[in-house]
Amino acid sequence: MDKIFKKYHPMTETAFYILFSLTEPRHGYGIIKNIEALTNGRLKLGSGTIYGTLMKMQTDGLIVLFSDEERKTIYEMTTLGQQILQQEMQRIKELHDHIIQFEEGKQ
Amino acid sequence: MDKIFKKYHPMTETAFYILFSLTEPRHGYGIIKNIEALTNGRLKLGSGTIYGTLMKMQTDGLIVLFSDEERKTIYEMTTLGQQILQQEMQRIKELHDHIIQFEEGKQ
């Protein structure tokens, strides 16, 4: 299990936003649109990115199938996924702190 | 020039910390130690990472040679490098904002 935590530390921006989108159950295409909305159109994921990442995260136990309808494969986060998301959010806060400290030091 | 901005957007954590370390002139080994100190030993860059990245950033005009002594090759940031660092810091703030909003929404 520890190996998985290292594997996702740090995460890429793309992987983070995908996992972050799964704080509620969503399907691939829905995640793409959610990220596009969150970032005001800045981040548009390619199909290879989303389906490849979802498969990898499923293999690693970060997410599981929530429902598998005809044309919608919906995923939800596992407890492990939540822990890894938490770890990543902590890391981003660390980055943010460094930036704030730097900006304060400039004045 | 616009191409370079896209190339470094988003940056990896590693690339960010390297550029961030060059807010004052430093050499490769010094950058490694600076990042290690900043992150409390969490992030230890391999030699391939640091010298490869420095060469790439020099080619792209983000950094230039500051002084080239016998055993220390010191770099400093260019104006372009500062602009790209600024862009990246803005992106991290965006990430941070999303996290804060999420945490507020949970209560």
Added chain:
DNA sequence: TCGACTATATCACGATGTGACATATTATTG
């Protein structure tokens, strides 16, 4: 009916970080 949108999947490609290996100097410590 025709195009736009929704939806999933695969694959080759380029870019990137990593760690091993190599090499050499300097400082410390027993």
Added chain:
DNA sequence: CAATAATATGTCACATCGTGATATAGTCGA
């Protein structure tokens, strides 16, 4: 003084990752 750790740079093969092209197919509005 000799051994060891720390400083310092560099190269290379390897694995991982995001991207965009390509493919396929259903739905919905004009």
